[in-house]
Amino acid sequence: MWIVPEREIAGLVSREAAFDAVEQVFAAMAAGRANNFPVVREAIGHENALYGFKGGFDQLGGALGLKAGGYWPNNLEKRGLINHQSTVFLFDPDTGRPVAMVGGNLLTALRTAAASSVSIQHLSRPDARVIGMVGAGHQATFQLRAALEQRSFEKVIGWNRHPEMLPNIQKVAEDADLPFEAVELGDLSEADVIITITSSFGPILMVDHVAPGTHIACMGTDTKGKQEVEARLLANSLVFTDEVAQSISIGEAQHAVASGALASDAVIEIGRVINGDHPGRQSADEITLFDGTGVGLQDLAVAAKVVDLAIEKGVAIKVDI
Template identity: 75%
Template sequence: MLIVPEREIADLMTREAAFDAVEQVFASMASGDAYNFPVVREAIGHEDALYGFKGGFDRAGLTLGLKAGGYWPNNLEKHGLINHQSTVFLFDPDTGRPTAMVGGNLLTALRTAAASSVSIKHLARTDAKILGMIGAGHQAAFQLRAALEQRNFEKVIGWNYHPEMLPNIEKVAAEAGIPFEAVPLDGMRQADVIISITSAFAPSLMADHVSAGTHVACMGTDTKGKQEVESALLAGAGVFTDEVAQSVTIGEAQHAVAEGLIKESDVAQLGAVINGTHPGRSSDDQITLFDGTGVGLQDLAVAASVVELAVRKGIAIEVDF
C-alpha cells in the first residue's frame, strides 16, 4: 500500500489537475460510468463535530474508495488545526486490497474549488465581470483563486458573517490584481457570479439579493439542516448539481423540495451539461444555481491523480499492509 502524507499534497496537486479530474468525474457520473455510494454523515456528540464517509466507484477510471473525515468547528481555536479533517483511502477494484492512503485536507479544498469552477465554466455568462463571495474561511481563498481563472473578472465583492475575516479573500483578489470591496448582502445584486462557501444552518443569500443572469455556486451545504440560500432562489433558477440524490437530501435543494417549491426532477446533473446532453443555461437572463454537495468520486479522482504523481516523483511511501 502507498501512503501520500498531507505535507506532500501541495507540491503534487495543482488547480488545473484538480479541475480536470473533477470535470471528468462529473461527465462520467452523468453518463452512468461512475456512481457514488450513500453518504454517512453524523454529529458524533463530541467537540460539536460532524463526521462521515463518502465513497464511490468509477468504472471508466477503475477508481474505488472512500473519504473519511468531517468538520471539527473548535479545531482552530483549541488545537491550531483547520476545521476540516479528512483522509482518502483507495482500493484495487479487481481484488479489494487497499492500494493507497492519501491526506485529504488540501485535496478537499482543491476539489471543492474545482467543482464550483467547473460550474462557472459551463453555466456562467461568458461576459461575467463581477464575482461575489459569501464566506471568508479556509476554503474561500481556494474558491476565489479557482473561480478567477474561469472568466475575465474585473472586481471581487465579499460578505461574511464575521467581517474581520474578509481580508482572507481580499488578499487573494489583490494577488490577482483585481479590486475588492466589502458589501452588504443586498450589494450582491451587482455580481454576475456568486460563490457561497459557509457552514450555515440558516440562509443568508436571499432571492432578491440575486440579479437576473447571475450564476450562483452553493458550496457549503452537505448535511441535513444546513442552508446557505433562500429556497425561493432555487424555485426561480435553473438548478444543477453534482449528485441529484445528495442535492435533494443533504444539499441546498433539500429545503426547496421539502417546501414544495421544486421537485427532484427539476434538478439536473452538471455532468449532463459537460457531456452535451443538457443545454445548460437557457438565456442570458436566467439565474443558474449549482448545488455543490461534494461527492466521494471527486475526492477519489483527485487522490488517484496525486498517487500517480507521487509514484512518478518517488515521493509515495510504500508499506506492507
C-alpha cells in the same frame, strides 16, 4: 500500499489538474459510468464534530474507495489545525486490496473549489465581470482562486458574517490585481457570479440579493439541516448539481424540495451539460444555480492522480500490510 502524506499534496496537484479530474468525474456520473455510495455523516457527540464517509466507484477512471473525515469546529482555536480533517483510501477494484492512503485536507479544498469552477465554466455568462463571495473562511480562498481562472473578472465583492475575516479573500483578489469591496448582502446584486461557502444552518442569500443572469455556486451545504440560500431562490433558478440524490437530501435543494418550491426532477446533473446532453444556461437573463454537495468520486479522482504523481516523484511511502 502507498501512503501520500498531507505535507506532500501541495507539490503534487494543481488547480488545473483538480478541475480536469472533477469535470471528468461529473461527466462519467452523468453517463452512468461512475457511482457514489450513500453518504454517512453524523454528529459524534464529542467536540461538536461531524464525521462521516463518502465513497464510490468510477468504472471509467478505475477509482474505488472512500474519504473518511469531517468538521471539527474547535480545531483552529484550540489546536491551530484547520477545522476540516479527512483522509482518502483507495482500493484495487479487481481484488479489493488497499492501494493507497492519501492526506485529504488540501485535496478536499482543491476538489471543492474545482467543482464550483467547473460550474462557472459551464453555466455562467461568458461576459461575467464581477464575482461575489458569501463566506471568507479557509475554503473561500480556494474557491476564489479557482473561480478567477474561469472568466475575465474585473472586481471581487464579498460579505461575511464576521467582517474581520474578509481580508482572507481580499488578499486573493489583490494577488490577482483585482479590486476588492466589502459589501452588504443587498449589494451582491452587482455580481455576475456568486459563490456561497459557509457552514450556515439558515438562509443568507435571498432572491432580492441576486440579479437576473447571475450564476450561483452553493458550496457549503452538505448535511441535513444546512442552508445558505432561501428556497424561493432555487425555485426562480435553473438548478444543477453534482448528484441529484445528495442535492435533494443533504444539499441546498433539500429545503426547496421539502417545501414544495422545487420539484426533485427539476434538479439537473451538471455532467449532462459537460457531455452535451443538456444545453445548460439558455438565456442571458436566466439565473443558474449549482448545488455542490461534494461527492466521494471527486475525492477519489483527485487522490488517484496524486498517488501516481507521488510514486513518479518518489515521495510516496510504500508499506506492507
